[in-house]
Amino acid sequence: MINVLIVGASGYVGAELTKYLFFHKKVNIVALFVSKNSQDAGKKISDVHKQFKNIIELTLQPICDNMLHIINKIDAVFLATDHIVSHTLAPIFLLKGIIVFDLSGAFRINNHNIYKKYYHFEHKHISWLQKSVYGLPEWNNRHIRGAQLIAIPGxxxxxxxxxxxxxxxxxxxxxxxxxxxxxxxxxxxxxxxxxxxxxxxxxxxxxxxxxxxxxxxxxxxxxxxxxxxxxxxxxxxxxxxxxxxxxxxxxxxxxxxxxxxxxxxxxxxxxxxxxxxxxxxxxxxxxxxxxxxxxxxxxxxxxxxxxDNLLKGAATQAIQCFNIRFNFPETQSLIK
Structure with missing residues (x-):
């Protein structure tokens, strides 16, 4: 089993990630996190997304120091977060040897100058930016298989x-x-x-x-x-x-x-x-x-x-990359 963490689980994409990963036979969701100021912190995901009632009853935990303790228990993390948040969090996980699937734009383009013009911030993790692999599975399968940081396309x-x-x-x-x-x-x-x-x-x-x-x-x-x-x-x-x-x-x-x-x-x-x-x-x-x-x-x-912008445009494409990275069938949990 692959132990995973989802950050930004209360959003639309985060909810789709939670659903598909919850039913993945090779995945154990260790925890769901939201920002510490989120109005959803402390609630069950089924309270926020009613379709999960009596199916997925995991609690949405606020990002805090306790997350560092959980990091030691996981193999992979999905960042369904804003690019500024991913830019901050991804290196923390990467330095622990964890596989990162980033659904923001923080590591999609190797040219750091693009971030000043289009994202309005200065990229401070150039070495990780150069190592990131673009997660378009149909065209980048081979590189995804050996990557530690996979940037899911927009x-x-x-x-x-x-x-x-x-x-x-x-x-x-x-x-x-x-x-x-x-x-x-x-x-x-x-x-x-x-x-x-x-x-x-x-x-x-x-x-x-x-x-x-x-x-x-x-x-x-x-x-x-x-x-x-x-x-x-x-x-x-x-x-x-x-x-x-x-x-x-x-x-x-x-x-x-x-x-x-x-x-x-x-x-x-x-x-x-x-x-x-x-x-x-x-x-x-x-x-x-x-x-x-x-x-x-x-x-x-x-x-x-x-x-579907929330699925092939985000969540299921991330899980497709996850399946490739961990040598599972590419459509596991995506097609019944």
């Missing part, structure tokens, strides 16, 4: 990269024409601490953080080409739908595209590609899959990608 970055990487890898697109990405997320991506502007009753459909979203440099860094990325907030609770428009190189035909996606994903159990038609949100909600479809017309391709 929800938008996951969808966009899974949609684009096959045709980028096989050099099918004309990179002189920058891919245009429009992606819409449900309000759960902002977290449980809602404000008036993020309340479902107030949200219609609008773009935000144009040219400044933190997933933009993440996408570019790991995709290797520039993109124009515009995120949108929709008035629904969960899920992401991304529409990606690219120009193909001269001579590229539909079969070339089909072959690229088949080679990339035919043996990847959590990627579902469409031979015809395009995916919709309802096909992936509350599921650990990423669905990909595309339409080609002359020199243009439009790719449509859907995922």
């Amino acid at each position: 929800c938008y970055a996951t969808a966009v990269q899974l949609g684009l990487k096959p045709i980028v890898k096989y050099k099918l697109i004309d990179t002189k024409q920058i891919p245009i990405i429009n992606a819409t997320s449900g309000v759960s991506g902002i977290g449980r601490k809602s404000t008036l502007t993020t309340n479902v009753c107030e949200v219609s459909l609008h773009p935000y953080n144009i040219f400044t979203h933190r997933h933009q440099p993440e996408i570019v860094a790991h995709l290797g080409i520039p993109v124009i990325f515009t995120p949108h907030l929709g008035n629904f609770s969960r899920g992401i739908l991304a529409t990606i428009t690219c120009q193909l190189k001269l001579g590229i035909v539909l079969q070339d595209i089909t072959n690229a996606y088949y080679i990339a994903y035919n043996n990847k159990p959590l990627i579902r590609t469409y031979k015809s038609g395009i995916p919709s949100l309802k096909s992936v909600l509350n599921l650990p899959f990423c669905d990909i479809g595309f339409v080609v017309k002359k020199q243009h391709i439009i790719i449509v990608v859907t995922e």
Whole structure:
């Protein structure tokens, strides 16, 4: 059994991590932690997330000195926390030899200068930043297997990269024409601490953080080409739908595209590609899959990608990385 700790367990992603890890046959959850100022500290997780009543009755403990005692009992930790919190906590666990799965943006990009511009803080753990492994399982499986610090990709970055990487890898697109990405997320991506502007009753459909979203440099860094990325907030609770428009190189035909996606994903159990038609949100909600479809017309391709932002965009992707890291079946506890 692998003993694990979840920090930030009361949030939407933390709750999903707790659920999937609780039913993982090779995992023992040692403790659940929240920030010491959290209004959920001291409550059972079933009091905060009623779906767990009579199923998961673990207490949400506040981060304190007692956590240092628990550290000696664990093999792995999941940080479902803000990037500032992860930046502080991750090195503490790493120095104890614990495997860290960080779901924040604190260690996703090796270039520390990005953090000043997009995250508005100075990164103080450059050596760990250089050692971190980007946790996109379908494309980084081998490196995940030997990593101590695994940075789980952002929800938008996951969808966009899974949609684009096959045709980028096989050099099918004309990179002189920058891919245009429009992606819409449900309000759960902002977290449980809602404000008036993020309340479902107030949200219609609008773009935000144009040219400044933190997933933009993440996408570019790991995709290797520039993109124009515009995120949108929709008035629904969960899920992401991304529409990606690219120009193909001269001579590229539909079969070339089909072959690229088949080679990339035919043996990847959590990627579902469409031979015809395009995916919709309802096909992936509350599921650990990423669905990909595309339409080609002359020199243009439009790719449509859907995922549950809390699952394939966060929690289940982290557990997928966990399974790979500890040599368990990749979909253990994710697919029944």
